[in-house]
Amino acid sequence: MEDEVLENDKQMINPRLYPLSYEGIACLLSMTLYDKRDIKSDMLSMAKDYIGISMNLVLRPTEMINHVDKGIFVLLYFSDNINAAINMDDIDKEIRGPLGLESKFPVSRILQIISSVASICPDPSIRFFSYQLLQKFLDFSDDETCAFFLQELLGRCPFPSMRTAAIGLLKDQIDQSFNANCNNRQLFKSPLVVQVFVPIIFKINSIWLTRPSEFWNDYGHTMQALNLYYYLLLKDEQNNWVKEIQM
Numbered sequence: 001m002e003d004e005v006l007e008n009d010k011q012m013i014n015p016r017l018y019p020l021s022y023e024g025i026a027c028l029l030s031m032t033l034y035d036k037r038d039i040k041s042d043m044l045s046m047a048k049d050y051i052g053i054s055m056n057l058v059l060r061p062t063e064m065i066n067h068v069d070k071g072i073f074v075l076l077y078f079s080d081n082i083n084a085a086i087n088m089d090d091i092d093k094e095i096r097g098p099l100g101l102e103s104k105f106p107v108s109r110i111l112q113i114i115s116s117v118a119s120i121c122p123d124p125s126i127r128f129f130s131y132q133l134l135q136k137f138l139d140f141s142d143d144e145t146c147a148f149f150l151q152e153l154l155g156r157c158p159f160p161s162m163r164t165a166a167i168g169l170l171k172d173q174i175d176q177s178f179n180a181n182c183n184n185r186q187l188f189k190s191p192l193v194v195q196v197f198v199p200i201i202f203k204i205n206s207i208w209l210t211r212p213s214e215f216w217n218d219y220g221h222t223m224q225a226l227n228l229y230y231y232l233l234l235k236d237e238q239n240n241w242v243k244e245i246q247m
Contacts, residue, residue: 047078052097052105054078058113059100061121068121072129075114079133084140091145111137111149119159131165138169143187146173147196155200160221167224170197171231178235193232201225 057064057071086107094104114137118130134153138146150173153166177188187193202225208215215222 043078043081047082049096051075051078051110052095052099055097055099055105055110055113058117061117061126065121065123065126068117068126069123072117072126072133075133076129076136079136079140086137086141086145088142088145088148091148108149108152111152115153115157115162116159118165119157119162134169135172138173147187147192151196151200154197160218164221164224167201167221167228170201171228174232174235189236201228 051074054071054074057067057074061068091108092106094106095110097103097105099105099109111134114130114133118127118134121127121130138149141149150166150170153169154163157163157166174188174193177186205214205218208218
């Protein structure tokens with residue numbers, strides 16, 4: 001009898017015989033989401049339970065691409081199927097992990113991790129979908145919170161490519177605000193756009209004066225900044241807020 005129980009036990013998947021890491025659990029989650037069952041009614045609770053675990057898959061974007069793609073898929077799936085609203089009170093709220101060695105982590109960490117994937121992952125398709133995730137994260141945020149996150153990406157992100165890409169994210173938010181059918185994003189069609197973001201974006205690198213060749217290292221960022229300036233000139237001809245810019 002005991003031998004039969006032991007044999008039956010071996011036929012079952014259980015945490016004692018087949019221990020799964022949190023990365024393994026997240027991988028299984030990504031596979032179950034391919035199922036055609038209607039689970040959208042439970043999506044918010046599922047996101048609260050598993051978004052922390054899923055983030056483990058994207059912690060090493062340069063090494064574990066086969067994990068990163070699954071993590072990005074799960075996060076995109078959650079973002080497409082929940083109605084989230086983020087305000088300034090939420091950014092320091094803790095999400096249940098574990099994430100790495102942390103049992104909990106703040107909401108703002110999601111932006112930091114996804115921006116690193118969008119910047120340094122060698123797979124261009126994963127970088128593209130990570131950029132889409134950043135757009136969704138900003139869209140979930142109210143005006144003040146969205147502006148805060150954009151300031152973080154533009155001014156404090158350690159990745160130059162992300163600081164350049166963030167100019168495009170800012171432009172998208174401004175464009176939404178000028179949409180006739182959009183009643184949100186009032187901040188992004190106000191003079192605060194110039195007062196808050198222009199000093200961050202339009203900076204002269206002093207090294208250009210002594211080493212002109214260094215300018216070309218920042219060429220992409222400079223062109224994106226000028227593109228935003230030109231866009232504002234065209235889009236805001238009536239109010240002409242950009243006249244405040246000191247070039």
